[in-house]
Amino acid sequence: MNKPVRVGMVGAGQLARMTHQAAVDLGIELSVLAKSPSDPAVLAGAKAVFGDYQDVNLLLEFAKNCDVVTFDHELVPYKAIHFLEENSIKVRPGSAAFMYSQDKLYARVKLQEAGFPVPAFTCMGEDDINAINSFADKFSWPVVAKSRSGGYDGRGVWVITNREVATEFFDNMKVRHGQSDEGHLDRNDQDQKVMPEETENFLTANSKNRFIIEEHVDIAKEIAILGVRRQNGQFLTYTPIETIQQNGICNELFMPADISETLAADAKSLAAEIARHVRVIGLIAIEMFITTEGKLIINELALRPHNSGHATIEASYTSQFQNHLRAVLDWPLGSVEMKVPSAAMVNILGSKSLADPMARIALLSDFPAISVHMYAKEPVFGRKLGHVTAVGTDTKALLGAARQCAKQLVGE
């Protein structure tokens, strides 16, 4: 038998788990660099190498056994990715694109330089309380502080309402910094030459800036535009998704987003321009604000399958997971059109009672048309344990049913 096509994925969480399912359909092998045998993708049967993704030698060894390497998170140090590329590994997205998802400050600066609409922002180190106060003087309180890297699901984002809160925030950050383990490679670990000059200069100039301070945008809606891009530049955008944030986490969404056709078209064009600018290969998820004035503002980018795209499994001809695989392999992309009129997705979040949804799935009886996706994770309060998707015609009813089902599964 011919050697199977093997895609390596760094990380083995639920995104890798669902990517594995998509890989099975395509007849390819997903190999994951995992932390533990209980990682969701390992439990789903992806071939696993266990170890620390910050160990560049292990990473290289892992990558050498794969036809192409991709990621289920953005925590791999930029320099490690560049090191793989220097060793002739096909990395998708490449290190230059990866900077846009790994370093929020880099993304902000570069997108602003290129003329894309981003919130007003500044950056600051941790002994620089004046930055935040003078920014607020200019733009008014509240302001938003964001970790430059490593934040997700509401972590690493703080709304700062006044000078007192700003002082508190600083004090907390100083304490936390002492304990922090951000996992960046020490810059002496690797030959400096592996970093392209421009990126190097940016990182040097901003080495002390750990936070972005940005204006608090008046948001009417939040949407996510998912797109997928091949090496040859072919780019397809999924139907716009409307995301509903709770405590900074996108736990609910529906598609198509409830926005005008013009705005949908504008958002898709903007996504296409960003994808081309970033030169992503694979999936890109672009979170956008729609302001109360109806303007589109770029919030964040993720260069991988994304929570906001889970409904594409049931609702679109080709799921985000399968299209990510197709793109990183430089295979023809699948259709991103919807095959049903509407879809809603709700995350299954660990409840305070720590009820195990696996013990409750057998009790479900009112939701026969809902698709359940369990991640095989131990219940922890607030943790994403799975998601449910409903497809049909009446968006409001679908969202209501999905929400109810997700709650029942955790005993709420």
Place this chain on the structure above:
Amino acid sequence: MNKPVRVGMVGAGQLARMTHQAAVDLGIELSVLAKSPSDPAVLAGAKAVFGDYQDVNLLLEFAKNCDVVTFDHELVPYKAIHFLEENSIKVRPGSAAFMYSQDKLYARVKLQEAGFPVPAFTCMGEDDINAINSFADKFSWPVVAKSRSGGYDGRGVWVITNREVATEFFDNMKVRHGQSDEGHLDRNDQDQKVMPEETENFLTANSKNRFIIEEHVDIAKEIAILGVRRQNGQFLTYTPIETIQQNGICNELFMPADISETLAADAKSLAAEIARHVRVIGLIAIEMFITTEGKLIINELALRPHNSGHATIEASYTSQFQNHLRAVLDWPLGSVEMKVPSAAMVNILGSKSLADPMARIALLSDFPAISVHMYAKEPVFGRKLGHVTAVGTDTKALLGAARQCAKQLVGE
């Protein structure tokens, strides 16, 4: 972490492969009793025990580690299944139901006794050429001969057009019998008492009957009704599927079948009655003929996910694979309704050139809306290497596109 729910499946072919994907969604573990590490379900990451399913001790050891045991084929000896039941293993479907899919003669006799419409038939041993000739005298040539067990995909079915062909058939069968390895347990291997008396009597009375001889029905169409039944009797039927046979293999199908609503309703009721009669737990696929006179006649039963149901992955709210798992676990069944207007499926069959579809998938460009399912099998002429499904509105166009895509993948 709680011990995961574990479903054992005997056999690790493409049905087990797709069942594994469904198991991942449900957060349960599929454990397969496989022949080799290159079995399709093993390559997809199902936990595997390797060995011979005819080794009852191995089978029991395998089963003891699972919450429930089911099958991806019907080759496990009836007595072995009954042996598991005697050892308090939950087997789904149970041995009594399993007889209907394993022993075609048993199914015919029992369904006829219960008043279900089956073709006129008789049975015969291999030194009994008179049976076939006298049956043909009564019903006219041609007649159809079928292996009582082990036949599938056109194997084990012969159309016999006249006395000369009948004589040839007999001569061939005698030669083949010398080489045959049907894999039934020798009846002295196990305590005779494990078999219920009625089944025992049937098997004793028919021990020499290796073939069914049946009338050649004038067929207008063939359909498959898939249903799924829980322990508590809950039974749901999928939308009727129209199957297109080539050389006795169902290689193409579409759903809904192009039949009247009345006939569809009749076929679904008939399926429900049969499922209740058979007391199946899990999936049941009932292949039916629609005669040129518009009558429904039962052809064969399979008590497992079935090739004719593959389009349910994309076309129905709940796939046959997921509903089989739900049913054998006695979990609430998922909706069997279609979420799209129409679907067509075509098998990817090994071509004479032995072109590897995995090497050709990257060349596809005209079929972005088609879902590809590869089984990770080595190309062999005529072997099912995968399938493609198209969903949408125009059945004829969907079938045409799926057919073309399947052919391109094997270089035809």
